Amino acid sequence: MLRVLCLLRPWRPLRARGCASDGAARGSEIQVRALAGPDQGITEILMNRPSARNALGNVFVSELLESLAQLREDWQVRVLLFRSGVKGVFCAGADLKEREQMSEAEVGVFVQRLRGLMNDIASSAVMGLIETTRGLLPGAGGTQRLPRCLGVALAKELIFTGRRLSGTEAHALGLVNHAVAQNEEGHAAYQRARALAREILPQVDIASGMAIEGMCYAQNIPTRDRLEGMAAFREKRPPKFVGK
Numbered sequence: 001m002l003r004v005l006c007l008l009r010p011w012r013p014l015r016a017r018g019c020a021s022d023g024a025a026r027g028s029e030i031q032v033r034a035l036a037g038p039d040q041g042i043t044e045i046l047m048n049r050p051s052a053r054n055a056l057g058n059v060f061v062s063e064l065l066e067s068l069a070q071l072r073e074d075w076q077v078r079v080l081l082f083r084s085g086v087k088g089v090f091c092a093g094a095d096l097k098e099r100e101q102m103s104e105a106e107v108g109v110f111v112q113r114l115r116g117l118m119n120d121i122a123s124s125a126v127m128g129l130i131e132t133t134r135g136l137l138p139g140a141g142g143t144q145r146l147p148r149c150l151g152v153a154l155a156k157e158l159i160f161t162g163r164r165l166s167g168t169e170a171h172a173l174g175l176v177n178h179a180v181a182q183n184e185e186g187h188a189a190y191q192r193a194r195a196l197a198r199e200i201l202p203q204v205d206i207a208s209g210m211a212i213e214g215m216c217y218a219q220n221i222p223t224r225d226r227l228e229g230m231a232a233f234r235e236k237r238p239p240k241f242v243g244k
Helices: 058-072 104-120 126-132 142-150 152-161 167-173 188-196 207-220 224-235
Strands: 030-034 042-047 079-084
Touching: 030 058, 042 058, 058 104, 079 188, 104 207, 142 152, 142 207
Parallel strands: 042 079
Antiparallel strands: 030 042
């Protein structure tokens, strides 16, 4: 087993400025920690929203965007690692209970912020896949990232069916780089990520595709089927889509 000596500093919150919510009262949903010693230059971002399985809500996204903005100005930060403070969960995807309470205009603004966030952290299509399991069109980049990872045919199959994939299945498809067996401590994936933290991955410019997705998703916001999909998720029943 690979063991790396590292000096840990305490977690600290980077709160979003001007956030009109009770996030401060509940405690920060996003915390950061810079590693020291041989791992100096690596900063970890801890996602800590146990009440909603780290779902992407307004406070969560605001704090994460603000943290990234501040870290971007820190020249000592070379690599960012994202990890979860919620046992057994990384991120549950969009907070549909919160989104259902938004107006159409608010949904549009929030999705744009979310897509910007996905660009910032150079995420894979996993976020889009998580959204499709809720019966919704991917709005955070999934329609653009997934075909680039898997090809158009398989991407359509996964998006249209909303099929859930295990880590092993995702690895077999090439959707994720590694699938590791869990260790006794329950942090095998984190240990593998730490081992890969200093690798530099190539960036792919998909700005045009993201713009197309934004226009398509905007057409989906006022539809009855979008509201039905969220209602079905909340009521734990199959959706009844009417094509409107």
